[in-house]
Amino acid sequence: DAMVIQNPRYQVTQFGKPVTLSCSQTLNHNVMYWYQQKSSQAPKLLFHYYDKDFNNEADTPDNFQSRRPNTSFCFLDIRSPGLGDAAMYLCATSDGQGIPSPLHFGNGTRLTVT
């Protein structure tokens, strides 16, 4: 089945130690997103890629970076994680061509910062 896969499901990192979360997709969608979701809150869009075009949300901290080396993969890099960055990170895709498609989500990566 076509899907969005996030690895790992759980990630523990130390305060200030860089961490990378990964996402892959087999849907061949040209748009990929990273959302941050804290407990009992709405998913907050950090940034998205339309093909190779990177679109950063205005309020996304500089501490968060992203890479998309090809259509299938997208990475979220947190350069110096703080305690406030502990959250669920959701990767999603959509087909940005033609009639807008809904988001397809991965299972998420739960990040703990110690």
Place this chain on the structure above:
Amino acid sequence: AQTVTQSQPEMSVQEAETVTLSCTYDTSENNYYLFWYKQPPSRQMILVIRQEAYKQQNATENRFSVNFQKAAKSFSLKISDSQLGDTAMYFCAFRFHAGNQFYFGTGTSLTVIP
């Protein structure tokens, strides 16, 4: 960012009964898309139902239907014959016709009581 409001943080319903979750949004655009997503505990967020703003007919997917009131900017979700598996967080989401960003409400936690 687009404003999407879900005014019911928590709701409960007896199994087999009907429940309605509310969502309002704020936009001056005429063409957009609305979605309801379901996020079961510790599980993947999945699409429940979608509505195109240019369509007057309310969308229906089996036991799930919406009441889309464009003038009132209201988009409620009705779940009929509630089942235990419907227990989840439900998020309302908005997307402009142009652009790729999806904006989420703060969610409603629904519990189906046996």
